[in-house]
Amino acid sequence: MTAVGRMFFQILGxxxxxxxxxxxERTRDGLAAAKTATTSSSSLLRWSRR
Known part of the structure; x- marks a missing residue:
């Protein structure tokens, strides 16, 4: 393998x-947002059933 080939694969890597x-990072942020949304939604549902 040539030096240029190695450099190319290192850049791709x-x-x-x-x-x-x-x-x-996006997955972690999305899961945190979904958890927050679910928590706030369920608390709203809990209050609306009374």
């Missing part, structure tokens, strides 16, 4: 790692 980190 770095981009893939960056994409994975972004996806993980």
């Amino acid at each position: 770095a981009i893939a790692e960056f994409e994975h980190a972004l996806l993980s």
Whole structure:
């Protein structure tokens, strides 16, 4: 493998790692938002049933 080929694959690997980190961050944020929304919705439902 040539030096240019190694550099190319290292750059692709770095981009893939960056994409994975972004996806993980968005997933974590989405789960936290869903948990907050569910908690507030269920408390509203609990009060509206009385």
